[in-house]
Amino acid sequence: MAPTERILFVCLGNICRSPAAEGVVRAMAPHLELDSCGTGGWHVGEPPYGPMQAAASARGYDLSPLRARQFGPQDFDRFDLIICMDANNLRDVEAHRPKGSDTTVRLMTDYGESGEEAVPDPYYTRDFDGTLDLIERCARGLILEL
Template sequence: MIMRILFVCLGNICRSPSAEGVFRTLSQKAGLDLEIDSAGTGGWYVGKAPYGPMQDAALQWGYDLSGLRARQFHSGDFDAFDLIIGMDGENIADIESLRPAGNKTLVRLFTDYAPKAGADHVPDPYYTRDFEGSLTLIEEASLGLIATL
């Protein structure tokens, strides 16, 4: 059975599509066969490509995000995925607010997989403009998650 993992942030144009692209590339290099997707808790950018500066930074690191399109997280994702990963505590709270009664799908904070980084969330580069810093943390957390699979 293929494990299904969903990365979630606020708008699905910076952090979660980057996590999807980075994690997909690194997990394939590790020989893992996974289903990977991303979503946003808000619906402002549904159907849009990842944010241009985020795409540019990711491409410089060897990750092509150009084929990804934003979608909104919904309660059906709890049944569609085995693991749902939020980028920050607010994302986790928004995700949990849609959890169907009795659902047991694991929801985790992405930085839980990068304890050495000492971060309690992945900062949103849409606001911080630190695309490199976000990618560094996303890579580290991706490698940490891969190590658990």
């Protein structure tokens, strides 16, 4: 199997968790080809949510150039690894899997050590720092596994 170099992060709206994961991993492993998207299309073309950008910026991550886009079946061909923020995102991604695709799809928390089952959505929880803490831990695990 070829080394994983193209990674896609997926959440619901692509304005909090997946752009944060993209920004964190980009800072830790700038050699990787990264992108993020959402399973829903409500925010297509919008920048990451302001409070998430502020929390990320306070840690040195610049999310401002990112813009939301929606996941599609073509992403299975464009990426070596698709990482979802929760089980619902994973289910929605798998529903778009083209016949014969063997692209790996995993949860972000598969790379963590905390036993968390999902990266909580700070759009609803309002815990942007807690979400970033978990994403940073999982990002370190992901990079070690690559």
